[in-house]
Amino acid sequence: MSVSLPFINLESGAFTVPKSRFVLTVNRNIIIVFYTSYEVEMENCLVAKVESSSPLQLIAKGATLLGDGFKIVVLGSALRLIVDKSSISAKSISLDTSQATAKGIEKNQISGDSYTWVFTSVHDSAPKYLNISNHDFELKANRVIDDWMQLVPKVLPKRQAMVDQCWWTLGVNTIEIKVPLQNKKEKVVSVVVPSKIGYVGLWQWDTYFICLGLAHANVRMALELLDIALYDCGDGQLPDVIHEHGVLASSRDLPIADCARLEAAGSQSGSRGPVPLTKPPLGAWAANRLIKDLPEEKKQYWIKKWYPILVANSRWWMNQTMGEYPIYAHPYSSGLDDCPIFDGALPVISPDLLAYLENQVEILESWAVELELSSGSDLSSDRLFLKDTRKKLHALLQNLFNKDLGMFKPVIPGQESAPRTIVSLLACFAGGLTDIEKNALAADIENSQTFASDFGLTTVARNEATYVPNRMWRGPVWINTNYLVAEGMERSGFSELAKHLREKTMYALETAGGPMEHFHPDNGQRAESATVNFAWSAALYIDLAVMEAKEQHE
Structure with missing residues (x-):
């Protein structure tokens, strides 16, 4: 049936x-x-x-x-x-x-x-199913959905209906594409795209979030998906997108429509010539989450495979700098395409990037120790690089904190000021902040004049001139940034604040009626600029609902 x-x-x-x-x-x-x-x-x-x-x-x-x-x-x-x-x-x-x-x-x-x-x-x-009866065609078709929906993770009754919908969303955003392999050959694989309406490819950081939800009922698929996303372009750079025609790893390969949209919005991204396109360095974070409950042998298999890729990626980022600071050379590499911090000149020094990188090298430090113990390898050179880089990144992040403003301030060439946006809150992601810094972020998170809403965090502070509640990264609530800030504040000792933020995040999907791309911060409905059936919103809702159910069971 x-x-x-x-x-x-x-x-x-x-x-x-x-x-x-x-x-x-x-x-x-x-x-x-x-x-x-x-x-x-x-x-x-x-x-x-x-x-x-x-x-x-x-x-x-x-x-x-x-x-x-x-x-x-x-x-x-x-x-x-x-x-x-x-x-x-x-x-x-x-x-x-x-x-x-x-x-x-x-x-x-x-x-x-x-x-x-x-x-x-x-x-x-090989066109299929042309010569079978309508009855058999329908049976085969329905069985695909039935088999997928049998895997739905079980959560608290109040969350189950939305988890059902979110699991369906992950399933139906699966497509088959031919992707490049490291040996220059190609392979047909199943991937989960962000949404079949507008995002028909494998975006790097979407995949990091999608994997977290998938893993609760299909960990094999989650691991394989992440493995595809961790495609080394040859020098440590990971591509922005893997799609049916190849990879998107440079601004010179952007679709004409994207370039036109950026230019119309006033972006100066086309003024510097071609630059690398990637996404924020959350690969080690996602990988660590996926492997933590695997049997030891499988865990070591994936660490051994992904460790050199992610160390090379960390080195690559540390070579994309302005002064000593790693930078976003293009708005798309941040994932926050039209965030107001990119309204001026490029490149931009942004606190979220420093926090992501600090977290990544910290995880890789622990992996290096595991690999040395399990295989006898000498990774002392790597460990020294990772340790020094972690300390350097933390110091650089501290330098961005402005006590007078109570925020981590991006550096935009030629501008003294910088808008208060979600990137400042994301500075908490790596942890290790001072009490003054943590308290300043907590105050912003709970302040309805800046970021607070019933559905989580606006992506631009409400009291900024650039705040637009219906436009992409200029105001709406996004599930992934809610999620990352909650994790960072948990790491910073604000467990109750993190819990409330996670509850608000789930409430956003329940209010809107499903996993939208982003949400209007005043009413929780789908923002005008958002697409529907959005995979990372679905995946992170599943992850939060499973986390909530485990906590209550314990």
């Missing part, structure tokens, strides 16, 4: 299934079918429109959308529209492909007891 999916709202969300690029949305009485690809706008992904002359009443069960007299079933690279010939209401259903813009989609019609149209992607090297 196929699983019911009561949380799907096609008016404000989307319907899709694991390992498929087909995505369905609804506009009044029209079901719109897309086939999404990396960096292709949705208007260029249109496959078909299914229109009803009467109001649509749709039910999602498994991989099937049930309507009055028809159903749409999705299985991998195939989609079937099945209309019941005997149903009176079926006469009100029409299929329109005249405006299709998606590339490589074939349409066929199958004769039988029902009117059946089959859409398949020619990009699938």
